[in-house]
Amino acid sequence: MSAPAVAAPRHAGAVATALHLAPLFARRRDSDRLATLLPVASFMVVTALLELVAGGAQAFFRWDDDLAATYQTLAVIALVLLLVPLGTVGASAARLAARRRDERLASLRLLGATTGTVTALTVLEAAATALVGALAGTVLYGATAPLLGLLHFRGEALGGQVWLPWGWLPLVVLGVTLLAAVSALAGLRAVVVTPLGVRTRQRAGTAHWVRALVAAGVLAVGLLAVQSLSLFGQMGGVVAIVGVLAGVFGAVLLAVDAIGPWVLRLRARRRARTARTVPRLLAARMTLEDPKAAWRQVSGVAMTSFVGVFGAVGLAMASYTDTADMPADERWLMHDISTGVLVTVAGSFLMVACSVGINQAATTLDRAAVHVSLDRLGVPRTVMAEATRRAVMSALWLVSGGSALCAVVLLLPLVGMAIFMQPVAVVTAAAVFAVGFGLVRGAAALSTRLVPGILARPERVL
Amino acid sequence: MTSLLSARGLTMHYPGSTSPALDSVDLDIVPGTSVAVMGASGSGKTTLLHCLAGILRPTTGSVMLQAGSGPVDVAAMDDAARARLRREELGFVFQQGLLLGELTALENVAVARMLAGVPRAQAEAEAQQWLAHLGLTGLEQRRLGELSGGQAQRVAIARAQVTGARLIFADEPTGALDSATSVEVLDLLLAAVATGRTLVVVTHDADVARRCGRTVVLRDGHVVSDTAAPAATAATGTETAR
Ligand SMILES: Nc1ncnc2c1ncn2[C@@H]1O[C@H](COP(=O)(O)OP(=O)(O)OP(=O)(O)O)[C@@H](O)[C@H]1O
Numbered sequence: 188m189s190a191p192a193v194a195a196p197r198h199a200g201a202v203a204t205a206l207h208l209a210p211l212f213a214r215r216r217d218s219d220r221l222a223t224l225l226p227v228a229s230f231m232v233v234t235a236l237l238e239l240v241a242g243g244a245q246a247f248f249r250w251d252d253d254l255a256a257t258y259q260t261l262a263v264i265a266l267v268l269l270l271v272p273l274g275t276v277g278a279s280a281a282r283l284a285a286r287r288r289d290e291r292l293a294s295l296r297l298l299g300a301t302t303g304t305v306t307a308l309t310v311l312e313a314a315a316t317a318l319v320g321a322l323a324g325t326v327l328y329g330a331t332a333p334l335l336g337l338l339h340f341r342g343e344a345l346g347g348q349v350w351l352p353w354g355w356l357p358l359v360v361l362g363v364t365l366l367a368a369v370s371a372l373a374g375l376r377a378v379v380v381t382p383l384g385v386r387t388r389q390r391a392g393t394a395h396w397v398r399a400l401v402a403a404g405v406l407a408v409g410l411l412a413v414q415s416l417s418l419f420g421q422m423g424g425v426v427a428i429v430g431v432l433a434g435v436f437g438a439v440l441l442a443v444d445a446i447g448p449w450v451l452r453l454r455a456r457r458r459a460r461t462a463r464t465v466p467r468l469l470a471a472r473m474t475l476e477d478p479k480a481a482w483r484q485v486s487g488v489a490m491t492s493f494v495g496v497f498g499a500v501g502l503a504m505a506s507y508t509d510t511a512d513m514p515a516d517e518r519w520l521m522h523d524i525s526t527g528v529l530v531t532v533a534g535s536f537l538m539v540a541c542s543v544g545i546n547q548a549a550t551t552l553d554r555a556a557v558h559v560s561l562d563r564l565g566v567p568r569t570v571m572a573e574a575t576r577r578a579v580m581s582a583l584w585l586v587s588g589g590s591a592l593c594a595v596v597l598l599l600p601l602v603g604m605a606i607f608m609q610p611v612a613v614v615t616a617a618a619v620f621a622v623g624f625g626l627v628r629g630a631a632a633l634s635t636r637l638v639p640g641i642l643a644r645p646e647r648v649l
Numbered sequence: 650m651t652s653l654l655s656a657r658g659l660t661m662h663y664p665g666s667t668s669p670a671l672d673s674v675d676l677d678i679v680p681g682t683s684v685a686v687m688g689a690s691g692s693g694k695t696t697l698l699h700c701l702a703g704i705l706r707p708t709t710g711s712v713m714l715q716a717g718s719g720p721v722d723v724a725a726m727d728d729a730a731r732a733r734l735r736r737e738e739l740g741f742v743f744q745q746g747l748l749l750g751e752l753t754a755l756e757n758v759a760v761a762r763m764l765a766g767v768p769r770a771q772a773e774a775e776a777q778q779w780l781a782h783l784g785l786t787g788l789e790q791r792r793l794g795e796l797s798g799g800q801a802q803r804v805a806i807a808r809a810q811v812t813g814a815r816l817i818f819a820d821e822p823t824g825a826l827d828s829a830t831s832v833e834v835l836d837l838l839l840a841a842v843a844t845g846r847t848l849v850v851v852t853h854d855a856d857v858a859r860r861c862g863r864t865v866v867l868r869d870g871h872v873v874s875d876t877a878a879p880a881a882t883a884a885t886g887t888e889t890a891r
């Protein structure tokens with residue numbers, strides 16, 4: 188099979204060779220069904236989520252009354268908030284698809300396949316995987332969109348409004364496929380450069396304490412800005428207030444994101460020193476290995492927590508104001524914003540759960556040899572499972588706790604009032620968070636289901 | 650002397666393969682000795698080692714082990730019991746990959762004791778002693794990826810002994826090492842034998858086998874020869890390269 192691969196340095200030739208080799212490549216993968224199915228499943232989830240989010244958001248653009256613009260603005264905000272964690276899911280899916288491919292490509296390369304052939308094969312494979320996943324995802328969207336349609340706004344179910352115009356669906360499928368191909372191309376360089384395909388472990392990012400200072404500064408400035416909102420209001424009206432809030436919002440989120448990995452690393456280092464059990468020690472060490480990746484995996488929740496706190500407080504304030512003399516549609520708006528906040532928070536937890544599930548599956552497959560080794564040494568299977576779960580959950584607590592804390596600091600006086608005036612709203616928000624945490628935890632645990640399969644066929648990984 | 654390990658009629662049929670990887674193998678291993686298992690690639694060495702160590706359950710046959718709690722048939726135990734046995738009573742040194750890359754050298758060894766319920770401080774103290782004993786003083790805090798192949802094998806040897814395991818299984822422990830380092834690693838394994846432990850080592854290396862007390866040769870899943878090596882080179886473990 189190496190024979191045709193050696194020649195053909197020209198691009199067209201490379202593509203031809205790749206097409207020639209593709210069936211061989213595809214057949215070899217049959218034995219590796221799980222590793223093939225997982226990326227397809229993740230692209231499926233990504234596509235379905237994307238279509239659901241887009242479908243939900245565009246539903247509001249079918250309205251054209253007085254308050255339509257307000258709803259549409261809010262829908263766009265929610266859309267942006269959801270696109271961020273969705274991007275993480277997409278990146279995880281792409282990474283998973285690329286992972287297992289590395290070794291096989293490296294061996295192809297050793298057999299003498301040209302860079303062009305390897306590149307073409309990779310891109311083809313990624314695109315094919317994504318295409319199948321995206322098509323399946325569209326079916327999944329078809330099955331789940333009616334659930335989204337159950338959401339009530341202005342007292343009416345969204346119903347059929349959540350269906351994307353049919354013409355969009357092929358565009359989404361195409362877009363997902365293209366993105367997967369491009370990210371495969373981008374991720375390929377390392378393999379092509381080192382034919383041996385040895386993934387050199389990246390040194391853990393060295394987040395610096397200076398960042399903590401900067402972040403504290405940002406938070407202080409933000410606090411000041413929020414306290415003087417009325418001043419901005421006098422100067423520039425509502426637009427200025429919204430602008431300042433959005434700016435503070437973004438800056439604080441960036442700051443949280445900048446110091447998160449650093450704090451995570453500090454904490455993991457302390458935990459590694461003091462851990463009393465093997466799973467705790469391992470969890471801390473796994474986090475230390477790459478704090479940035481550990482953070483990135485769950486960082487989508489930062490924005491969620493922020494929005495959750497802002498939303499809960501805002502709603503508490505709003506519902507305190509006397510709504511009796513408000514026009515009916517404005518009362519609906521208040522009510523609908525609370526629905527929207529909850530849906531957004533729930534949606535981003537769902538996405539973080541997906542990205543954690545995909546990442547953990549990839550990591551488990553990646554570390555198959557470690558699982559086999561530990562099993563041979565007689566280490567109970569629960570040890571590794573507990574360690575992974577702990578590593579994910581401790582990062583999640585830090586992300587959501589940290590950003591919720593920042594939001595609370597920004598809104599300090601208001602939060603106190605909200606808890607007194609609207610305990611129900613606060614409890615609802617807390618409940619949504621609890622469910623979200625449970626979801627992520629479940630996703631982290633899911634990957635341990637792969638372990639028995641790995642242990643049953645140890646010769647594949649060693 | 651009674652055998653530490655006694656295999657009878659060991660047969661291993663991997664699902665989907667036509668001929669057995671092991672075919673009615675009988676083997677007795679006396680405590681305090683070193684046994685080399687040799688044979689061509691695919692002759693069943695690793696399969697035999699895994700059956701003896703309770704990693705694989707043979708299709709038929711028995712493996713009686715004089716465990717701390719009395720004699721047990723490893724081949725008849727369930728997965729959990731075999732895992733426990735491996736964890737608590739057996740030591741392993743394989744070609745590579747039995748250690749955790751994220752952990753330091755010290756932690757890798759200490760973990761074996763922590764899993765047995767020993768408090769971390771004590772586990773690390775014991776691990777520290779073993780590392781020092783194996784010449785790794787000063788490298789305790791290195792992560793595994795920062796050690797050379799030979800150093801990593803020493804850590805594995807420390808891990809295999811820290812639990813007090815009396816029986817150590819090694820599958821090509823020197824397979825990935827240069828010849829000088831191989832000699833050092835084998836010295837350490839044979840030093841363990843000199844303190845009363847028992848070693849079963851699978852190897853392709855005739856030099857390694859020559860230094861063991863006994864050599865078992867496999868071909869197509871059968872034992873085709875079983876010979877004692879000259880005692881002088883076998884027992885002391887102090888001989889250096891050729
Ligand atoms: N998991 C498995 N499934 C099916 N067949 C297997 C499996 N593992 C080993 N075999 C087969 O059993 C036979 C013995 O394999 P084993 O790994 O024990 O050989 P070995 O002597 O250790 O070889 P090497 O020196 O190459 O390590 C071989 O024919 C091998 O192909």
Ligand SMILES: [Mg+2]
Nearest residue numbers: 694695696820
């Ligand atoms: Mg072998």
